[in-house]
Amino acid sequence: xxxxxxxxxxxxxxxxxxxxxxxxxxxxxxxxxxxxxxxxxxxxxxxxxxxxxxxxxxxxxxxxxxxxxxxxxxxxxxxxxxxxxxxxxxxxxxxxxxxxxxxxxxxxxxxxxxxxxxxxxxxxxxxxxxxxxxxxxxxxxxxxxxxxxxxxxxxxxxxxxxxxxxxxxx
Amino acid sequence: xxxxxxxxxxxxxxxxxxxxxxxxxxxxxxxxxxxxxxxxxxxxxxxxxxxxxxxxxxxxxxxxxxxxxxxxxxxxxxxxxxxxxxxxxxxxxxxxxxxxxxxxxxxxxxxxxxxxxxxxxxxxxxxxxxxxxxxxxxxxxxxxxxxxxxxxxxxxxxxx
Amino acid sequence: xxxxxxxxxxxxxxxxxxxxxxxxxxxxxxxxxxxxxxxxxxxxxxxxxxxxxxxxxxxxxxxxxxxxxxxxxxxxxxxxxxxxxxxxxxxxxxxxxxxxxxxxxxxxxxxxxxxxxxxxxxxxxxxxxxxxxxxxxxxxxxxxxxxxxxxxxxxxxxxxxxxxxxxxxxxxxxxxxxxxxxxxxxxxxxxxxxxxxxxxxxxxxxxxxxxxxxxxxxxxxxxxxxxxxxxxxxxxxxxxxxxxxxxxxxxxxxxxxxxxxxxxxxxxxxxxxxxxxxxxxxxxxxxxxxxxxxxxxxxxxxxxxxxxxxxxxxxxxxxxxxxxxxxxxxxxxxxxxxxxxxxxxxxxxxxxxxxxxxxxxxxxxxxxxxxxxxxxxxxxxxxxxxxxxxxxxxxxxxxxxxxxxxxxxxxxxxxxxxxxxxxxxxxxxx
Numbered sequence: 136x137x138x139x140x141x142x143x144x145x146x147x148x149x150x151x152x153x154x155x156x157x158x159x160x161x162x163x164x165x166x167x168x169x170x171x172x173x174x175x176x177x178x179x180x181x182x183x184x185x186x187x188x189x190x191x192x193x194x195x196x197x198x199x200x201x202x203x204x205x206x207x208x209x210x211x212x213x214x215x216x217x218x219x220x221x222x223x224x225x226x227x228x229x230x231x232x233x234x235x236x237x238x239x240x241x242x243x244x245x246x247x248x249x250x251x252x253x254x255x256x257x258x259x260x261x262x263x264x265x266x267x268x269x270x271x272x273x274x275x276x277x278x279x280x281x282x283x284x285x286x287x288x289x290x291x292x293x294x295x296x297x298x299x300x301x302x303x304x305x
Numbered sequence: 306x307x308x309x310x311x312x313x314x315x316x317x318x319x320x321x322x323x324x325x326x327x328x329x330x331x332x333x334x335x336x337x338x339x340x341x342x343x344x345x346x347x348x349x350x351x352x353x354x355x356x357x358x359x360x361x362x363x364x365x366x367x368x369x370x371x372x373x374x375x376x377x378x379x380x381x382x383x384x385x386x387x388x389x390x391x392x393x394x395x396x397x398x399x400x401x402x403x404x405x406x407x408x409x410x411x412x413x414x415x416x417x418x419x420x421x422x423x424x425x426x427x428x429x430x431x432x433x434x435x436x437x438x439x440x441x442x443x444x445x446x447x448x449x450x451x452x453x454x455x456x457x458x459x460x461x462x463x464x465x
Numbered sequence: 466x467x468x469x470x471x472x473x474x475x476x477x478x479x480x481x482x483x484x485x486x487x488x489x490x491x492x493x494x495x496x497x498x499x500x501x502x503x504x505x506x507x508x509x510x511x512x513x514x515x516x517x518x519x520x521x522x523x524x525x526x527x528x529x530x531x532x533x534x535x536x537x538x539x540x541x542x543x544x545x546x547x548x549x550x551x552x553x554x555x556x557x558x559x560x561x562x563x564x565x566x567x568x569x570x571x572x573x574x575x576x577x578x579x580x581x582x583x584x585x586x587x588x589x590x591x592x593x594x595x596x597x598x599x600x601x602x603x604x605x606x607x608x609x610x611x612x613x614x615x616x617x618x619x620x621x622x623x624x625x626x627x628x629x630x631x632x633x634x635x636x637x638x639x640x641x642x643x644x645x646x647x648x649x650x651x652x653x654x655x656x657x658x659x660x661x662x663x664x665x666x667x668x669x670x671x672x673x674x675x676x677x678x679x680x681x682x683x684x685x686x687x688x689x690x691x692x693x694x695x696x697x698x699x700x701x702x703x704x705x706x707x708x709x710x711x712x713x714x715x716x717x718x719x720x721x722x723x724x725x726x727x728x729x730x731x732x733x734x735x736x737x738x739x740x741x742x743x744x745x746x747x748x749x750x751x752x753x754x755x756x757x758x759x760x761x762x763x764x765x766x767x768x769x770x771x772x773x774x775x776x777x778x779x780x781x782x783x784x785x786x787x788x789x790x791x792x793x794x795x796x797x798x799x800x801x802x803x804x805x806x807x808x809x810x811x812x813x814x815x816x817x818x819x820x821x822x823x824x825x826x827x828x829x830x831x832x833x834x835x836x837x838x839x840x841x842x843x844x845x846x847x848x849x850x851x852x853x854x855x856x857x858x859x860x861x862x863x864x865x866x867x868x869x870x871x872x873x874x875x876x877x878x879x880x881x882x883x884x885x886x887x888x889x890x891x892x893x894x895x
Contacts, residue, residue: 192715296480
């Protein structure tokens with residue numbers, strides 16, 4: 136499929152393919168959005184490059200995705216924005232189901248902090264080097280990862296306790 | 306006639322029960338447990354157009370110790386349910402509860418892992434209000450129903 | 466003496482692991498060892514749990530504040546008290562079925578949320594939207610912005626001490642509710658937008674009351690400006706409070722009015738124009754100070770700009786259809802459904818399977834909701850149900866900013882700063 140890239144994205148793709156040619160897996164477009172998939176172990180390196188050399192200073196979002204496949208099941212997507220040329224770029228990296236670990240980008244963008252906690256809460260992907268990796272939505276006592284496809288919509292009965300209905304005084 | 310004629314003008318006799326219930330019913334201060342979208346309608350219910358002060362309930366007390374009616378407005382998650390129950394336990398008796406909206410009554414449209422399917426799983430509810438969110442008129446109706454309920458209760462006779 | 470371990474002193478009554486991990490994280494926040502003078506109460510450490518049920522936290526936000534005297538040393542936010550997993554629900558619904566849930570995300574401006582979802586689905590499935598529907602959506606979005614900012618104004622000024630403001634802003638909000646009632650049939654969870662257009666056309670009555678509102682509202686706004694702009698108490702309460710420095714704003718991921726009050730004119734309506742925003746004139750109010758007062762001015766000016774946009778839309782709105790005519794993309798009109806066989810079949814198919822974007826397609830579309838950039842990422846697997854919907858909500862990101870700007874403020878200013886950031890928990894907790 137041919138790509139229709141604007142100048143900024145062209146520069147990104149050129150830059151990435153010359154400097155990180157062995158780390159870049161694929162570049163594709165879908166519905167006018169550009170997605171770049173890279174090797175998981177080089178995510179911090181590439182994010183630093185994109186922020187410092189390509190001016191992608193604004194991290195809009197980090198989210199997980201469950202592909203429900205046997206290999207490289209989970210995907211972490213970074214939604215980056217270049218405010219100078221108003222261009223959006225999506226960076227993807229995949230992790231395995233058995234040991235879902237990826238490096239944290241909180242050292243590059245502080246904004247990633249809560250988003251990574253959300254991904255951890257929902258998918259169980261751990262972020263190495265995250266300063267405060269706790270569950271963000273569910274209570275800490277909850278032991279499942281609800282956004283995984285095998286988790287039922289209605290939840291698992293009894294997995295979260297309800298309050299005691301007899302008052303403390305009685 | 307009765308004792309009133311003996312006492313002269315300006316006296317009225319009634320049962321103590323009735324008097325207390327009349328007072329309670331017309332000064333039911335709500336504890337606004339505003340959780341989600343219904344909380345906005347609850348604000349409208351207190352606001353200028355619907356004006357709940359006509360029913361003596363304009364004093365929204367955020368402190369449970371000073372309130373009589375808890376209005377649970379919005380969906381209740383398992384995480385939040387503990388806080389709601391604690392606040393309910395802190396409210397002094399007698400107390401009443403309105404489950405405002407579909408989510409508080411039954412879980413409503415949020416049939417999913419995080420939401421308790423109806424606050425009656427952990428709270429005794431006196432009035433359920435349908436609607437998502439209910440219009441303020443409907444909440445006022447629920448409040449009037451609670452007032453009717455208060456008026457028929459035996460207050461002092463059973464307490465002592 | 467050395468700082469005591471917080472966890473030794475507390476006795477959590479429920480969700481013990483969760484409570485303990487918050488206190489642990491609060492303790493770890495700056496990883497410094499402090500000496501506290503236990504005899505002097507003004508110099509003693511105190512942990513204050515604010516929320517989840519607190520009148521000024523705008524919902525069920527919980528803040529764990531570590532205070533020294535009256536100064537906040539560290540803050541940790543605990544959110545998720547409204548988490549119900551809408552993204553999980555979305556995977557089990559068709560695109561159109563999911564729309565009422567978006568109303569209940571940011572329940573102060575449901576219309577913007579409807580439009581955000583519809584536009585993302587239209588982008589991934591290549592649906593054409595008629596011009597008239599786009600203008601109706603714009604009017605709806607701007608009314609939603611006004612209604613959201615009105616609630617912010619009422620509650621934020623109430624947090625700063627003036628109760629009567631709440632009553633005045635609610636009087637104006639009731640007018641917007643009446644307009645929405647007229648347009649969509651519900652006061653505020655409207656669900657008026659449809660994939661491929663809008664549910665029904667603006668009636669003449671609706672247009673008339675929108676016009677009336679647009680004419681009467683600026684007068685009210687002028688009164689409010691007169692009351693607050695140079696009000697000594699209000700300024701003292703808000704100036705230099707909760708400052709978000711320009712250099713930190715992007716790094717912390719601020720968005721919407723919070724980012725614009727820190728000096729960046731980032732607005733999706735300008736940087737990636739959607740609907741017909743490229744055809745109307747409006748300004749992006751921006752301030753450099755980054756404090757709560759700047760956020761107040763930005764939002765107040767946005768109210769003026771919204772009125773300006775609505776006026777232009779009312780002038781420019783063309784006649785024509787309000788929904789896409791392609792039966793594979795949008796619901797047929799009710800006339801067709803009642804009087805023709807194909808219409809009924811199409812209506813049934815839309816309700817049953819709904820719109821099916823191409824397999825493997827992905828897209829992201831962001832709109833400028835009153836709180837900031839609201840984006841929907843959709844991944845399709847070719848069926849009527851999305852494989853993954855990720856909602857990028859502005860309140861979530863602004864709350865993260867809040868966690869960072871509260872450090873060093875006075876404890877009495879907490880409520881004002883929360884009011885200035887204006888989070889909606891239904892949206893932040895998803």
